[in-house]
Amino acid sequence: MGSKRSEELYERAKQLLPGGVSSPVRAFQPYPRYIAKGKGSRLYDVDGNEYIDYCMAFGPLILGHAHPEVVKAVREQAENGTLYGAPIEAEVKFAETISRLYPSVEMMRFVSSGTEATMHGIRLARGYTGRKKIIKVEGAFHGAHDAVLVKAGSGATTHSAPNSLGIPEEVTHNTVLVPYNDPAAVEKAIRDNKGEIAAMILEPVIGNAGPILPREGYLQELREITRRNDVLLIFDEVITGFRLSIGGAQRYFKVVPDMTIMGKIAGGGLPIGIFGASKEMMSMISPVGKVYQAGTFSGNPLSLAAGQMTIKELERLGHEDLSRKGELMRAGLRQVFDDAKVPAQVQGLSSMFQVFLSDKPVLDYQGALQADGKKFMELFNSLLEQGVYLPPSQYETNFLSTAHTEKDVERTVDAFAQAVAEVFE
Numbered sequence: 001m002g003s004k005r006s007e008e009l010y011e012r013a014k015q016l017l018p019g020g021v022s023s024p025v026r027a028f029q030p031y032p033r034y035i036a037k038g039k040g041s042r043l044y045d046v047d048g049n050e051y052i053d054y055c056m057a058f059g060p061l062i063l064g065h066a067h068p069e070v071v072k073a074v075r076e077q078a079e080n081g082t083l084y085g086a087p088i089e090a091e092v093k094f095a096e097t098i099s100r101l102y103p104s105v106e107m108m109r110f111v112s113s114g115t116e117a118t119m120h121g122i123r124l125a126r127g128y129t130g131r132k133k134i135i136k137v138e139g140a141f142h143g144a145h146d147a148v149l150v151k152a153g154s155g156a157t158t159h160s161a162p163n164s165l166g167i168p169e170e171v172t173h174n175t176v177l178v179p180y181n182d183p184a185a186v187e188k189a190i191r192d193n194k195g196e197i198a199a200m201i202l203e204p205v206i207g208n209a210g211p212i213l214p215r216e217g218y219l220q221e222l223r224e225i226t227r228r229n230d231v232l233l234i235f236d237e238v239i240t241g242f243r244l245s246i247g248g249a250q251r252y253f254k255v256v257p258d259m260t261i262m263g264k265i266a267g268g269g270l271p272i273g274i275f276g277a278s279k280e281m282m283s284m285i286s287p288v289g290k291v292y293q294a295g296t297f298s299g300n301p302l303s304l305a306a307g308q309m310t311i312k313e314l315e316r317l318g319h320e321d322l323s324r325k326g327e328l329m330r331a332g333l334r335q336v337f338d339d340a341k342v343p344a345q346v347q348g349l350s351s352m353f354q355v356f357l358s359d360k361p362v363l364d365y366q367g368a369l370q371a372d373g374k375k376f377m378e379l380f381n382s383l384l385e386q387g388v389y390l391p392p393s394q395y396e397t398n399f400l401s402t403a404h405t406e407k408d409v410e411r412t413v414d415a416f417a418q419a420v421a422e423v424f425e
């Protein structure tokens with residue numbers, strides 16, 4: 001497979017963009033592929049290579065690339081203008097849709113990214129409780145702002161910067177870390193910081209260290225502990241929202257948080273972030289309350305159009321087929337690694353999956369770090385050569401979309417078998 005144009009573009013990019021990219025997770029060696037087009041489950045690069053895509057833009061594209069109805073909705077909105085700096089009917093309708101699917105989200109604000117949503121959500125939690133500290137789970141990722149870039153997953157881990165330079169100690173001092181799947185650690189963190197914790201924020205299923213599932217009862221226990229200690233529970237459902245079920249992880253696991261963060265799928269492939277909670281809490285947001293938040297691109301008409309159409313289509317399709325394809329994939333991959341006698345953990349849920357090159361099930365960040373990230377990249381490169389595009393890191397999640405077919409899954413499992421044979425023999 002030739003990729004000369006990608007290689008050339010990367011050389012030019014490296015002169016102008018740090019690491020040649022606009023977001024670190026996109027960089028890999030020797031050079032990333034420059035994408036010309038996406039359609040359904042497929043990506044096409046500038047050299048004309050075709051890939052079955054499991055990165056899916058790191059999660060937003062649950063209907064696949066360029067879904068015709070979503071494209072139509074965006075085009076129709078664009079023809080009427082892209083931004084007004086004034087309210088529109090679509091934001092009322094979209095808020096009604098979100099609140100119907102997420103009853104805990106009685107009120108919400110639309111922003112432009114998940115990063116913004118967690119940043120403002122945490123500010124609201126602090127403003128509401130009058131406390132400074134937050135509890136964060138190791139290896140979870142909540143966007144790239146100061147309070148949450150402490151043992152952060154995703155690109156921060158892939159590129160060895162889970163604790164970023166440039167963040168004052170005074171800020172990270174207020175972020176208390178706990179391992180995932182460890183309720184006792186949360187109890188202790190609350191005890192050690194008595195009266196100082198505003199909220200605990202977590203990804204209910206970690207997606208940003210690869211998929212790590214909650215132990216039976218973990219989320220229920222967190223709900224109980226935070227309620228008993230008067231600490232807010234924030235679910236960052238930027239990945240799990242609309243993916244685990246139409247009502248997210250909170251519906252899937254039947255655990256209701258105090259605040260919900262959404263993004264990715266909610267924007268149907270366009271930029272979005274949402275934070276929402278009870279009417280009482282959200283009434284502290286400006287202009288009715290004293291927690292300030294604002295944004296030129298907030299409630300972006302194009303994002304609302306794409307998001308509304310995506311959710312409508314997803315509701316129509318349901319999640320059963322997505323989950324079935326996820327199970328098919330996980331079963332197929334387990335067979336591949338078993339047959340090759342290569343120790344690996346195939347983890348995931350519904351349309352999320354990943355192979356951890358580890359001999360033990362991965363239950364938390366430390367477990368994920370023990371997986372062989374270097375060997376994983378060899379697998380990744382072999383798959384890429386075979387036309388299968390994964391997110392370029394052991395510490396990310398692969399995503400299926402409704403556009404992926406059973407045949408795509410079969411081809412992918414075969415490509416993995418070939419990759420395992422190449423890398424481990």
Ligand SMILES: *Cc1c(COP(=O)(O)O)cnc(C)c1O
Nearest residue numbers: 113114115141142143236238239
């Ligand atoms: C992607 C992600 C974010 C950040 O969203 P952006 O839109 O990239 O700013 C926050 N939280 C989680 C769980 C994410 O996966």
